[in-house]
Amino acid sequence: MFTIGKASEQSGVNIETIRYYEREGIVPKPERSAGGRRLYSTDGIAKLRFVRRCRDLGFPISIIQTFLSLTERDDRSCGEVKRLAEDHLDEINAKIENLSRLREALLNLSANCDDGTAACPMLDALMNDGFGAGAFDRSNI
Amino acid sequence: MFTIGKASEQSGVNIETIRYYEREGIVPKPERSAGGRRLYSTDGIAKLRFVRRCRDLGFPISIIQTFLSLTERDDRSCGEVKRLAEDHLDEINAKIENLSRLREALLNLSANCDDGTAACPMLDALMNDGFGAGAFDRSNI
DNA sequence: TTTACTTCCTGTAGTCGCTACAGGAGCAAG
DNA sequence: CTTGCTCCTGTAGCGACTACAGGAAGTAAA
Numbered sequence: 001m002f003t004i005g006k007a008s009e010q011s012g013v014n015i016e017t018i019r020y021y022e023r024e025g026i027v028p029k030p031e032r033s034a035g036g037r038r039l040y041s042t043d044g045i046a047k048l049r050f051v052r053r054c055r056d057l058g059f060p061i062s063i064i065q066t067f068l069s070l071t072e073r074d075d076r077s078c079g080e081v082k083r084l085a086e087d088h089l090d091e092i093n094a095k096i097e098n099l100s101r102l103r104e105a106l107l108n109l110s111a112n113c114d115d116g117t118a119a120c121p122m123l124d125a126l127m128n129d130g131f132g133a134g135a136f137d138r139s140n141i
Numbered sequence: 142m143f144t145i146g147k148a149s150e151q152s153g154v155n156i157e158t159i160r161y162y163e164r165e166g167i168v169p170k171p172e173r174s175a176g177g178r179r180l181y182s183t184d185g186i187a188k189l190r191f192v193r194r195c196r197d198l199g200f201p202i203s204i205i206q207t208f209l210s211l212t213e214r215d216d217r218s219c220g221e222v223k224r225l226a227e228d229h230l231d232e233i234n235a236k237i238e239n240l241s242r243l244r245e246a247l248l249n250l251s252a253n254c255d256d257g258t259a260a261c262p263m264l265d266a267l268m269n270d271g272f273g274a275g276a277f278d279r280s281n282i
Numbered sequence: 283t284t285t286a287c288t289t290c291c292t293g294t295a296g297t298c299g300c301t302a303c304a305g306g307a308g309c310a311a312g
Numbered sequence: 313c314t315t316g317c318t319c320c321t322g323t324a325g326c327g328a329c330t331a332c333a334g335g336a337a338g339t340a341a342a
Contacts, residue, residue, distance in 0.1 A: 035308050053267045056277050078261035085251040092244050099237045110226040120219035126194045136197050176337050
């Protein structure tokens with residue numbers, strides 16, 4: 001059994017984050033030592049690592065909870081996982097596309113922005129005309 | 142002079158967000174009517190629109206405040222704006238690159254994830270091996 | 283004038299996924 | 313026994329909003 005510091009090292013999850021996951025019911029409560037310290041089994045650490053990897057892939061906690069409940073069941077229904085992964089891929093693609101459009105807009109705006117000290121055409125455009133296209137999806141930024 | 146509802150319509154900034162911007166000192170406090178309602182000039186609305194456009198471009202509020210203080214001065218120092226815009230472009234490019242790597246990782250993981258009902262190779266990989274490369278930058282997700 | 287309806291006001295709390303304390307207790311080495 | 317590390321709980325903060333509750337002001341019709 002491992003203390004929270006070791007569990008953090010081995011899973012790559014910050015100590016404060018581990019306690020946060022426990023508070024929120026994302027991972028099960030670990031055992032405690034006589035002195036009241038958290039004690040993690042290798043299985044508990046594996047769960048933490050799993051959560052970190054899913055977070056690294058950009059999955060929100062709610063989806064990760066679904067994944068965790070699927071791994072608990074014996075028939076890990078792969079169709080469900082595939083569907084969730086594909087939805088997530090769609091979101092990632094949308095974000096990439098949105099950021100690319102943003103990039104183009106910003107490039108156009110700053111193109112005429114030379115290093116002189118005169119009035120800035122970029123700020124002018126933003127104050128007056130805007131930049132052509134409407135709003136982007138802010139959630140990607 | 143316009144009430145907050147009209148100012149919201151014309152600037153594209155949510156009413157609650159306008160009040161939030163005022164509380165945080167991002168835009169100046171507007172005049173008030175006898176009954177205590179906010180009254181916006183066209184200039185005040187232009188500032189709100191400017192903030193929205195900058196937010197749409199992904200600039201954080203702190204940078205937008207710098208922009209606003211630059212537009213107040215007569216010599217709108219374009220060099221400063223250009224530098225901030227280029228830094229922001231770098232960030233956008235980094236986000237696009239990171240999301241692309243994420244996309245590849247997720248594609249690889251879900252590739253073997255067929256629609257059968259057997260144990261899911263994606264969940265297996267995340268529980269055991271992981272997905273090869275280390276952590277991504279989470280701030281992009 | 284009364285009534286109904288809409289818009290507005292302030293103040294506070296919630297969102298997401300952490301992160302950073304404060305103030306104290308447990309524990310191991312010297 | 314003291315030093316120094318790790319751990320504990322509880323709470324507040326981040327960024328940029330968003331969503332109420334509970335009430336006041338304004339407008340238009342009956």
